Amino acid sequence: MFKRYAKLWWALGALIILCPLGLIATGTAFGEWGLDELIQSDEVGFIPQGLAKFGDFWQHAVLPDYSIPGMTSTFTQSALGYILSAVVGVGLVLLIITLLGKIVKE
């Protein structure tokens, strides 16, 4: 799996190591605000009722926001959590695509 396109895998590995660069942008993306951010916002200032009801629909994220729960106080901790998240995420993506690939005909 890794031999044929080795340079693509090396490039992916480099991106994983560099991914903490993405932590430099600390702002929340438009429309992805947490409940606390909505309350503090000048434009909104309240939590919509439907959002309060469905916002926490899924509570099984193991690495929420690409971080190790409880390990977000320093940049180093966040960066470690971020790299771990990239490794776990990439591993799961590879696993699922490889399984999906079993259906491909020769």
Add this chain to the structure above:
Amino acid sequence: MHIPDGYLAPQTAIPLLAVMVPAWSVAVKKVQQTMKKKEVPVLAVGAAFSFTIMMFNLPVPGGSSAHAVGAVLLAILLGPWAACLGVSTALIIQAMVFSDGGILAIGANCLNIAVIMPFVGYYIYRLIKGKASAVSGRGIAAAFIAGYFGLCLAALSTALMFGSQYEWFKAADGTPLYFPLSLKVAVSAMMAEHLLLAGPVEGIVTALGLTFVGRTYPELIGDEPVALDQEVNSYV
């Protein structure tokens, strides 16, 4: 661009999920029929690349952030249906394991990022590239423009989903039930940051990615995407 749970009404999120089920089923069928075994690792590394590139948040002036996706690069290399499967896989894992994007909103997010984006980008690329080689100046320019418009149209679709909720769903006291800002605010904010920042970055990612793959593995960029062309390996 990952819509969280609670920003879309279930009356919006569930039908969009229902739309994605046949889309995924067609994508699986198309990939099964046209992709070769040895191309599966390319889809795997491509989907993993898309997952990782979405972690590179770009600071948007004014305190927001945005990111590139890589979906158009996958569509150029493997065809839009394979890109749909690869990016959908990344999005579903992001939602379930990292709470990036909602679970109820998976249909909406996959429609925007894994259908609209790769298909728009793919056909713009084909149209502009014409008969030129993928790694020619024209081919690389086509990749940049395709990445740019692919991401921007996905952002527009996301903004329409957000803003329509404000217009459609209000509580008895008149406050919005789900997404709390107007359609106009959603479209202008989303489009400003994607037209001016994330779109150009997506264009660069697409053009650089195509150049890198084209130079290191020319067999992956035949005139037809590998996943759509049975004969590609016979003339390279």
